[in-house]
Amino acid sequence: MRRLQILGLLVWLIAVYAASAVGALASINASEFYAALVQPGWAPPPSVFGPVWSLLYTLMGISVWLVWREGSFRQNGKVLGLFLAQLALNALWSWLFFSWNLGGLALAELVVLWVFILATIVGFWRVKALAGVLLLPYLGWVSFAGLLNYSLWQLNPALL
Secondary structure (H helix, E strand, O other): OHHHHHHHHHHHHHHHHHHHHHHHHHOOOHHHHHHHOOOOOOOOOHHHHHHHHHHHHHHHHHHHHHHHHOOHHHHHHHHHHHHHHHHHHHHHHHHHHHHOOOHHHHHHHHHHHHHHHHHHHHHHHHHOHHHHHHOHHHHHHHHHHHHHHHHHHHHOOOOO
């Protein structure tokens, strides 16, 4: 049983990091693109994003594993599916913003992502409170990202 739990954690972490990699593919030139944008005064430097997202993806992997442990897909299929949907939306944002330079559409998609994250937090909380708590920094960061996305879109209409 212990091996299954460890294997489950590894599978969930791999799934989360795979989604991160899909988003990263869209962000290959993100540093140059981000640097070329007119920035609001409160925008973080590009070096902040990698460490923050690494921590958030790790917390997501642990969170989803905690829910999976409480009955796998048999009992928690809906909320695990919701988690996977928000993970796909997460990866899509990078493509919309960095690859396709669609600032307004990226913002709209981010609002949908935010709702999916909130629904996932509520669902996870009902299964295991700690799993919901672990996603709160992610919701906070995506909220901040939404404000940044909006500001960049408004400040850079020719590029976004």
